[in-house]
Amino acid sequence: MLDIEKLKQAMGELDEDTVLEILNGVMADGGAEAEKAMEACQDGLNIVGDLFEKSEYFVGDLIFAGELMTQAVEILSPALTSGGGSAKGRMIMCTVKDDLHDIGKNIVIAMLQASGFEVIDLGIDVDPQTIVEEAKKNDVKIIALSGVLTLAIDSMKATVDAFKEAGLRDQTKIIIGGAPVSAEACEHVGADAWAHNPQDTIRICSEWAAQMQ
Amino acid sequence: MTNQELRQYRAKLFRDASNFVKPDRVPHMSFFVTWKILDAGYKLSEAMNDYDIMEKVVRRHQEEYGFDCILEMGARNAIRIPMALGACSYYINDEAGTVNFKDKAICEHDELTELAQDVKKFFWEKGMSRKYPMWADGTVTLTDVQKALDERTLFMEYMGRISKIMSEEYALPPYAAPKGYGYIALDFMFNTIRGIRGLSIDMRKDTGALEAALDAVNARYFRPGIEMLKKAPVGPDLNACFDYDLTLLCHTILNQKQFDKYLWPYMKETLDVLAEKKMTVRLFMEGSSKRFWDYLKDYPKGLIVMHPEQDDVFEIRKELPNVAILGGMPVSLLGTGTKEQCVERAKALCEELGKDGGFMLTQDKMVSFRNDAKPENVKAVCEYMRSL
Numbered sequence: 001m002l003d004i005e006k007l008k009q010a011m012g013e014l015d016e017d018t019v020l021e022i023l024n025g026v027m028a029d030g031g032a033e034a035e036k037a038m039e040a041c042q043d044g045l046n047i048v049g050d051l052f053e054k055s056e057y058f059v060g061d062l063i064f065a066g067e068l069m070t071q072a073v074e075i076l077s078p079a080l081t082s083g084g085g086s087a088k089g090r091m092i093m094c095t096v097k098d099d100l101h102d103i104g105k106n107i108v109i110a111m112l113q114a115s116g117f118e119v120i121d122l123g124i125d126v127d128p129q130t131i132v133e134e135a136k137k138n139d140v141k142i143i144a145l146s147g148v149l150t151l152a153i154d155s156m157k158a159t160v161d162a163f164k165e166a167g168l169r170d171q172t173k174i175i176i177g178g179a180p181v182s183a184e185a186c187e188h189v190g191a192d193a194w195a196h197n198p199q200d201t202i203r204i205c206s207e208w209a210a211q212m213q
Numbered sequence: 214m215t216n217q218e219l220r221q222y223r224a225k226l227f228r229d230a231s232n233f234v235k236p237d238r239v240p241h242m243s244f245f246v247t248w249k250i251l252d253a254g255y256k257l258s259e260a261m262n263d264y265d266i267m268e269k270v271v272r273r274h275q276e277e278y279g280f281d282c283i284l285e286m287g288a289r290n291a292i293r294i295p296m297a298l299g300a301c302s303y304y305i306n307d308e309a310g311t312v313n314f315k316d317k318a319i320c321e322h323d324e325l326t327e328l329a330q331d332v333k334k335f336f337w338e339k340g341m342s343r344k345y346p347m348w349a350d351g352t353v354t355l356t357d358v359q360k361a362l363d364e365r366t367l368f369m370e371y372m373g374r375i376s377k378i379m380s381e382e383y384a385l386p387p388y389a390a391p392k393g394y395g396y397i398a399l400d401f402m403f404n405t406i407r408g409i410r411g412l413s414i415d416m417r418k419d420t421g422a423l424e425a426a427l428d429a430v431n432a433r434y435f436r437p438g439i440e441m442l443k444k445a446p447v448g449p450d451l452n453a454c455f456d457y458d459l460t461l462l463c464h465t466i467l468n469q470k471q472f473d474k475y476l477w478p479y480m481k482e483t484l485d486v487l488a489e490k491k492m493t494v495r496l497f498m499e500g501s502s503k504r505f506w507d508y509l510k511d512y513p514k515g516l517i518v519m520h521p522e523q524d525d526v527f528e529i530r531k532e533l534p535n536v537a538i539l540g541g542m543p544v545s546l547l548g549t550g551t552k553e554q555c556v557e558r559a560k561a562l563c564e565e566l567g568k569d570g571g572f573m574l575t576q577d578k579m580v581s582f583r584n585d586a587k588p589e590n591v592k593a594v595c596e597y598m599r600s601l
Contacts, residue, residue: 014417060466063413100304100313103409150544151311151582179500179523180545180578188549 002026002033004040011044011072012051014064019044023075031079038080041072045114053199062198063103066110087116088209091142092135094122096155101148104178108144111198115206128155128162135163141171142208144201145191147178153185160190173208177201216384220452223281224386227454230573231493231537232515238601239567241594242388242454242539242575243280247289247312249273251583256307261290264371271375275383277588278595282454284388284575286375291368297361298345298353310583318408319343322415322422328406329425332433340406389458389495390450395438395483396459398431399475403463406430412463416471423475431479442486449492455518456492459483465500477508488516495520495539506532514571522578530566538566539573542594547576547586552593559594563601574598 003022010018019041026037048065051057093112095105102124109119122134135143143163145156156176163169175193176186186194192208195201214222226240245252250260253270260266267287275283289312292301304313319340320328328335342349347357379385402423403412415423442457449456464476487494495518498505502521509517512535520539521529529538541562546555559574566572574594580586 016418056468058466058468058471060409060413060416060471061468063410063466064417067410067414098306098309098311149311149313149582150548150578150585151309153545153548154582154584182545184545184549188545 002037002040004036007037007040008044008047011041011065011068012047014048014061014068016068016071019068019072020075023072027075027079031076034076034079038072038076041069042114045069045111049111049114049199049202052197059104059107062107062111066107069110069114088206089142089212090118090120090138090140091144091205091209092120092122092131092138092140093144093146094126094131095124095146095148096152096159097125097127098155099147099149099152100124101146101178104148105146108146108177108198108201111202112144112205115202117205117209128159131159132162132166132168135168135172136166141173141212142205143172143174144205145174145176147176147180150180152178153180153189156181156185156191157189164190173205175201175204216381219384220380220386223384224452224454226281227386227573228449228451228493230567230570231455231518233537233570235568235570239563239598240281240454240573241598242573243274243278243283244285244576244578245274245283245580245586245591246285247310248580248582248585251310252277252588257310257312258305258307260287261292261305264290264367264374267371268375268378271379272383275379275385278591279599280385280595281598282385282388283379285579286379287371290371293364294361294368295344297364298357299347300345312581317344318406318411320406320411320426322407322411322418325415325419325422325426329422329429332429387453388455390453390456392438392441393450393453393455393457395457396435397461397463397476397479397483398427398435399479400460400462401430401434402427403466409466413466416467416475427475427479435479439483439486442483442490445490447490455495456490457483457487457494458497459494460497460499461505462499464498464504469504472504481508484512484516488512491515493518498522502529509533509536512536518573520575526562526566526572530571537571537573539575540577541566541572541574542576544576544578544580544585547580547590547594548584550590552590555590555594556597559597563598 007022023037026033045065048057052062093105093109095101109121112119120138122131145159147156160174163172174191175195176189176191177195181194193204195204226236229236230240247257250257250270253273255266255270260270267290271286292303295301302315347353376387407415464472467476493515497520499522501523502519503524510533514535518537518539526538526541542558546558562574
């Protein structure tokens with residue numbers, strides 16, 4: 001019998017041994033409780049996010065959490081019937097053109113997925129036109145742009161401008177994140193919001209998703 | 214003033230500011246890295262692969278703007294050494310004018326014990342293969358190795374030559390004393406051996422292996438430097454702006470326990486020796502420097518010059534009145550602001566933070582990309598700083 005609370009806490013505490021033991025147990029029992037186990041893991045990831053916000057956890061812990069979550073998905077996926085939570089709808093995230101950093105993006109995507117978003121990951125070094133086209137194709141109204149280098153600000157601005165040129169800006173919410181972003185950078189870029197951590201990103205995107213529903 | 218006198222005058226500006234003695238004027242340091250290549254009209258790959266071009270770039274940078282010290286004079290041209298063996302840690306995109314650093318692990322988590330047993334053996338037997346494809350597939354020849362060694366010689370010759378030129382012809386003091394460059398063992402693990410992802414896993418999983426590897430790496434590469442420092446005479450090298458330089462990177466991913474266990478003890482040892490020797494260290498802190506603040510409060514004035522990348526320098530002054538500040542000019546302002554805004558910022562910094570010493574102006578981040586700074590803004594700030 002799956003101990004949901006124990007799994008959730010173990011994930012929150014990044015106790016890899018316990019998490020893997022419970023998940024392997026779920027699969028050894030036939031996988032009937034895989035969906036519940038995945039939800040518990042996602043809840044645990046939210047605990048990780050809260051601890052990050054309280055500065056108890058740092059980026060390295062988020063990276064480890066992402067690794068642990070990846071293992072959890074690998075173990076449980078044969079028994080999962082749905083592709084994961086998407087209660088808040090679909091959004092796009094990527095690292096902007098000329099920036100090849102992906103660690104921050106991957107952390108935020110894992111946390112967004114855990115909070116209920118279906119995230120289309122367009123990868124790194126993504127040019128503005130591709131983001132606009134993917135947004136159109138998938139009818140996505142929330143875009144998260146990540147970057148580490150100072151030049152990412154220019155690429156973020158070019159992306160916002162591309163949405164304007166495509167006539168989609170008014171119906172699209174754009175958040176920028178990463179080391180070089182700030183309130184001033186957000187204003188310069190013309191984005192709707194900015195964040196330095198996953199929890200702010202989740203909070204802002206969740207508010208937008210609620211407004212759009 | 215002769216060039217020698219001017220060089221000494223400039224070094225003294227930094228020394229006075231570091232020691233909270235009111236300097237003749239607030240000194241101004243260049244933290245422009247690859248930006249100056251693009252500013253001089255060259256492609257990144259051209260200058261980073263040609264020492265003559267790089268020399269022209271550095272000369273032009275000083276002729277055009279006129280700083281009191283230039284922190285970076287072509288160190289990235291060291292890419293030619295690994296390139297001789299078919300590898301490079303940077304992606305250079307000339308079309309976009311960008312350089313990206315590759316985060317690559319040369320050691321796996323389950324190899325940390327092996328690394329700890331014999332660091333040198335591990336590097337030669339496994340690390341080299343991970344870093345250099347021709348080492349891995351066995352096609353490397355003695356000629357390739359000799360070529361890499363020759364490139365290293367050329368690089369060292371260039372660094373010696375450009376330092377001499379900037380010192381003798383342009384009267385610029387070196388920013389750190391000879392052999393005054395340190396590194397914390399954990400940053401070496403982070404930057405060179407395990408990468409961001411790898412180290413994040415190591416600090417959570419079988420941590421004993423990381424501790425052993427860290428101690429071994431420290432003993433092999435960093436302890437000799439500390440021992441040498443302990444034997445150095447007491448007192449600063451007044452020919453240089455600072456005595457020692459520590460660039461801190463991996464604190465950005467550490468939680469408090471990890472910081473206390475893996476980073477601070479190693480860093481403290483270096484700071485304590487420098488304090489005993491009455492030397493000055495520049496600490497460049499990537500990301501936020503806040504987590505260091507409590508740890509640095511009790512050190513004497515004159516020891517630490519903090520170069521923060523992200524934090525409000527006015528807040529740092531309030532929290533750490535014992536620490537001199539190098540920085541304060543946001544790259545975002547140099548890139549998007551007006552000349553007047555940039556000069557206004559420089560003026561406010563000098564008046565509020567520099568009136569009794571304790572402040573030196575430089576850019577908050579490494580200025581790397583074309584749009585990081587408008588040349589007219591840089592020129593205006595340099596002119597203002599010289600006019601003080």
